[in-house]
Amino acid sequence: GSSDINLRAFVDEHHFLFVTFTAQGHINPFLQFAKRLIGMGVHVTLATSVYMHRCMNKTTPITGLTFATFSDGFDDGFKPKGDANPKYEEYMSELKRRGSEYLAHLISSAKEEGRSPFTCVVHTPLLEWAAEVARGLHLPTAMLWVQPATLFDILYYYFKDDKYIKNKLMNQKENPSGLIELPGLPPLSTRELPSFLVSPPEAYSFILPGLEEQFKWLLQQPNSKSVVLVNTFQELEPQALPPLDCNDIDMIAIGPLFLSAGKDPSDKASPREEYIEWLDSKAESSVIYVSFGSMCVLSKRQMGEIARGLLGSGRPFLWVVREREGQGEEEDELREYRKELVEKGKIVGWCKQVEVLSHSSVGCFVTHCGWNSSVESLASGVPMVGFPQWADQNTNGKLIEDVWKIGVRVRVNNERVLESEEIRRCLDVVMGSGEKGEELRRNAKEWRELAVKAVNQGGSSDINLRAFLDEVGARTS
Numbered sequence: 001g002s003s004d005i006n007l008r009a010f011v012d013e014h015h016f017l018f019v020t021f022t023a024q025g026h027i028n029p030f031l032q033f034a035k036r037l038i039g040m041g042v043h044v045t046l047a048t049s050v051y052m053h054r055c056m057n058k059t060t061p062i063t064g065l066t067f068a069t070f071s072d073g074f075d076d077g078f079k080p081k082g083d084a085n086p087k088y089e090e091y092m093s094e095l096k097r098r099g100s101e102y103l104a105h106l107i108s109s110a111k112e113e114g115r116s117p118f119t120c121v122v123h124t125p126l127l128e129w130a131a132e133v134a135r136g137l138h139l140p141t142a143m144l145w146v147q148p149a150t151l152f153d154i155l156y157y158y159f160k161d162d163k164y165i166k167n168k169l170m171n172q173k174e175n176p177s178g179l180i181e182l183p184g185l186p187p188l189s190t191r192e193l194p195s196f197l198v199s200p201p202e203a204y205s206f207i208l209p210g211l212e213e214q215f216k217w218l219l220q221q222p223n224s225k226s227v228v229l230v231n232t233f234q235e236l237e238p239q240a241l242p243p244l245d246c247n248d249i250d251m252i253a254i255g256p257l258f259l260s261a262g263k264d265p266s267d268k269a270s271p272r273e274e275y276i277e278w279l280d281s282k283a284e285s286s287v288i289y290v291s292f293g294s295m296c297v298l299s300k301r302q303m304g305e306i307a308r309g310l311l312g313s314g315r316p317f318l319w320v321v322r323e324r325e326g327q328g329e330e331e332d333e334l335r336e337y338r339k340e341l342v343e344k345g346k347i348v349g350w351c352k353q354v355e356v357l358s359h360s361s362v363g364c365f366v367t368h369c370g371w372n373s374s375v376e377s378l379a380s381g382v383p384m385v386g387f388p389q390w391a392d393q394n395t396n397g398k399l400i401e402d403v404w405k406i407g408v409r410v411r412v413n414n415e416r417v418l419e420s421e422e423i424r425r426c427l428d429v430v431m432g433s434g435e436k437g438e439e440l441r442r443n444a445k446e447w448r449e450l451a452v453k454a455v456n457q458g459g460s461s462d463i464n465l466r467a468f469l470d471e472v473g474a475r476t477s
């Protein structure tokens with residue numbers, strides 16, 4: 001229709017500036033979002049650190065994406081371990097200092113005809129300084145939230161008033177059931193809250209104060225609502241977008257971004273990976289895919305239990321075992337199992353997960369429930385066995401099992417180890433012929449359809465994204 005033509009005309013003039021925090025789980029949705037926008041005719045420049053840019057160069061390049069890199073002072077990567085290195089807090093403040101300076105320079109020096117070529121700045125959580133710089137230069141901003149909307153809401157209530165979570169965690173009397181009830185969200189047990197609210201990890205102690213500052217900033221914008229774009233879709237979290245009593249934030253579901261990103265032309269040219277050919281040789285829905293994301297490190301004992309669980313399952317498996325830098329054969333947790341593992345399944349150091357999950361041979365995903373992995377699995381119609389570790393993963397696991405009903409969570413023993421027998425039990429539930437498995441597989445297929453519908457033309461995420469672009473266009477024209 002004619003409105004489409006109008007839209008295209010101004011989309012051509014859009015130039016988004018992305019500013020990303022240096023973590024893989026943040027970068028991936030940004031790259032997917034960039035692909036999506038570029039596909040719509042929007043220009044995208046991604047500002048990130050020298051180190052992160054180098055890491056991204058290893059992945060498939062995105063046609064049309066421009067990079068702007070700055071030094072955060074750690075061009076060879078920031079390694080928190082060891083006495084000689086500064087803490088994350090110091091890293092974050094250095095990132096803020098250098099990043100703000102660079103961004104201000106980038107935006108003002110790129111002026112064309114007296115006006116910045118950028119039309120909007122989109123940043124990751126914990127980088128409110130990027131939004132601060134942009135607002136100072138009169139550019140609209142949005143944060144891209146890379147976890148479920150439910151998690152955003154939990155944090156919103158946590159910072160809003162101690163009565164919601166803090167007091168309940170401290171005072172058993174106020175909370176005899178042990179459940180945390182928040183408006184619009186399913187009741188959560190303590191262990192289903194984001195782990196850093198319950199027991200802040202030492203190495204990542206900057207996260208909670210960082211998020212507090214971020215939320216304060218979002219809620220204190222004069223004369224305008226803060227915009228939070230979320231990598232989820234309306235139908236998946238209808239109650240959580242936005243928190244029920246919040247009028248200061250516009251939460252806009254535009255995901256799943258990996259689905260709407262579509263394939264890059266250069267993807268098609270690359271040869272088929274060996275593990276994909278291996279998947280081709282397996283029966284439909286017969287393979288267990290196992291991966292715990294880009295960060296999580298499991299103990300040797302835990303790796304052994306998983307190895308025995310998989311070997312005992314009698315099913316083929318594809319397991320991502322990340323090789324750690326400088327790791328010799330001596331430190332190989334799987335040394336005693338390698339031979340048998342390679343005979344019965346496939347071990348890879350890294351894979352194209354989205355491609356693996358969409359392969360018809362994959363029947364189950366054993367996952368740490370990171371948000372990207374969860375949403376990729378859900379939108380590929382693959383049921384899950386959840387083994388959450390920390391951060392948002394416990395909450396995601398709850399949603400997967402009890403709200404969306406597309407998987408089961410494992411039970412760990414008293415030493416918090418997932419035993420091989422338990423893995424086999426869960427795999428039998430999800431992949432076996434029982435009623436529960438059938439229900440999970442049916443639900444997963446239904447969610448996949450809803451996810452695809454949401455990102456297709458006229459779907460909820462598609463409409464939301466176009467309306468957002470419209471709004472930005474109106475503010476910058």
Ligand code: UDP
Nearest residue numbers: 025293294295320350351353370371372373
């Ligand atoms: N991933 C991948 N190949 C792998 C393992 C992971 O491409 O072998 C990708 C996966 O598709 C997802 C991201 O890495 O997009 C992991 O993000 P997630 O939020 O699940 O976990 P995190 O790494 O942040 O713990």
